[in-house]
Amino acid sequence: xxxxxxxxxxxxxxxxxxxxxxxxxxxxxxxxxxxxxxxxxxxxxxxxxxxxxxxxxxxxxxxxxxxxxxxxxxxxxxxxxxxxxxxxxxxxxxxxxxxxxxxxxxxxxxxxxxxxxxxxxxxxxxxxxxxxxxxxxxxxxxxxxxxxxxxxxxxxxxxxxxxxxxxxxxxxxxxxxxxxxxxxxxxxxxxxxxxxxxxxxxxxxxxxxxxxxxxxxxxxxxxxxxxxxxxxxxxxxxxxxxx
Amino acid sequence: xxxxxxxxxxxxxxxxxxxxxxxxxxxxxxxxxxxxxxxxxxxxxxxxxxxxxxxxxxxxxxxxxxxxxxxxxxxxxxxxxxxxxxxxxxxxxxxxxxxxxxxxxxxxxxxxxxxxxxxxxxxxxxxxxxxxxxxxxxxxxxxxxxxxxxxxxxxxxxxxxxxxxxxxxxxxxxxxxxxxxxxxxxxxxxxxxxxxxxxxxxxxxxxxxxxxxxxxxxxxxxxxxxxxxxxxxxxxxxxxxxxxxxxxxxxxxxxxxxxxxxx
Numbered sequence: 001x002x003x004x005x006x007x008x009x010x011x012x013x014x015x016x017x018x019x020x021x022x023x024x025x026x027x028x029x030x031x032x033x034x035x036x037x038x039x040x041x042x043x044x045x046x047x048x049x050x051x052x053x054x055x056x057x058x059x060x061x062x063x064x065x066x067x068x069x070x071x072x073x074x075x076x077x078x079x080x081x082x083x084x085x086x087x088x089x090x091x092x093x094x095x096x097x098x099x100x101x102x103x104x105x106x107x108x109x110x111x112x113x114x115x116x117x118x119x120x121x122x123x124x125x126x127x128x129x130x131x132x133x134x135x136x137x138x139x140x141x142x143x144x145x146x147x148x149x150x151x152x153x154x155x156x157x158x159x160x161x162x163x164x165x166x167x168x169x170x171x172x173x174x175x176x177x178x179x180x181x182x183x184x185x186x187x188x189x190x191x192x193x194x195x196x197x198x199x200x201x202x203x204x205x206x207x208x209x210x211x212x213x214x215x216x217x218x219x220x221x222x223x224x225x226x227x228x229x230x231x232x233x234x235x236x237x238x239x240x241x242x243x
Numbered sequence: 244x245x246x247x248x249x250x251x252x253x254x255x256x257x258x259x260x261x262x263x264x265x266x267x268x269x270x271x272x273x274x275x276x277x278x279x280x281x282x283x284x285x286x287x288x289x290x291x292x293x294x295x296x297x298x299x300x301x302x303x304x305x306x307x308x309x310x311x312x313x314x315x316x317x318x319x320x321x322x323x324x325x326x327x328x329x330x331x332x333x334x335x336x337x338x339x340x341x342x343x344x345x346x347x348x349x350x351x352x353x354x355x356x357x358x359x360x361x362x363x364x365x366x367x368x369x370x371x372x373x374x375x376x377x378x379x380x381x382x383x384x385x386x387x388x389x390x391x392x393x394x395x396x397x398x399x400x401x402x403x404x405x406x407x408x409x410x411x412x413x414x415x416x417x418x419x420x421x422x423x424x425x426x427x428x429x430x431x432x433x434x435x436x437x438x439x440x441x442x443x444x445x446x447x448x449x450x451x452x453x454x455x456x457x458x459x460x461x462x463x464x465x466x467x468x469x470x471x472x473x474x475x476x477x478x479x480x481x482x483x484x485x486x487x488x489x490x491x492x493x494x495x496x497x498x499x500x501x502x503x504x505x506x
Binding site: 013054078081082084090091092100101102104 | 248250254255262263325329330333334335336337339340493496497498499502
């Protein structure tokens, strides 16, 4: 088995008395999409923020590409990107200007090719010169995804990337992500509250509840283990009754 | 430090200003208003030239230099606030960008703002009041450089507080610098202050810069004592505030505040 792209060991984050993430361990293999599932406050976003170096863990370790995040932040984040419903991009810049700034920030070579590729993949040619503040929520999601895949990362952290999108656009976005994975071997950590989306996208799922992993495996295996008809019923069972 | 990352942030802000007349106006609006008001006050005081020699030179010179300090501070703080307002902090700090590179880009932005504002003020002062700040001569260079560094120090300190205390502290971006104005002796000499306040003001680099400027204007000599104090204090304070920024950045990452202020 190849070395994992991400290796998390006993990761814990406490904010005062509150334990947001409680000793979780998992790994993401090259080209794998790992689903991160759990009710609000389960620790999904905190976990992603720790993986991005935005929150310092209380204890435990994060290694990516064989390197320790705490010691090799710059080298690791050069190969990582993320997208979330909860972020935005500078609204007074056009779509293209925002992407050019990202390209400079990551010191990308071959910027024109990458820009054209990303515009084409996400069908953004028509909004290329549009001001970001004038984008619809679907277009904004495409822009944050565009900035994430523009840098051709080896792993992508996605925090509810399709929340607030209509089913058609959400379907297209998932298609683009699958397409990028097929063509580049990209790994992903994918958080969502949409159970069908999780089943469709994830090779494997970890289910977080009160900061702990309470279930892990393929969507099918988790459904079978809990004796439910689908992942949504598993979600309800775990969220209401605990692990 | 990687230059391309600093240039990336600089280009992001230049894009912003390129098509934002309100932002451009904000840079010039207050300096021009100040210049007009203080210009008229100075002209009025000129009637009493005997009692207040060189009033125009003192006041307009002080005003222009104060605005350099103010814009240098704003260049740092507003650049940070722009990232908060655009909910862009997470994009930046989840990238390979280092906090030191972020600070360097705000300092570069600050220099651009200072150049823009001081050019306009110097030209307007000359056009409206026939006032030429370059009568200060070569001494102007160390004064201006020191004022920019003082502005950076206040700017980095303010930015650290906003990062730590969030949106509620945003008002500090406009008010913090004025906390230092009374003890900066911008429009009056140090000796005017009560003794205890003079002791405090002595440890403010801006005080030495404005005292030094008045010395040059009154007898044409550059006080090396004031200049040395200004440079020394600036170096110490700037180093301390950069350390403070890094410390606060680490605290914010530990408490999850960076994420909260950025979303």
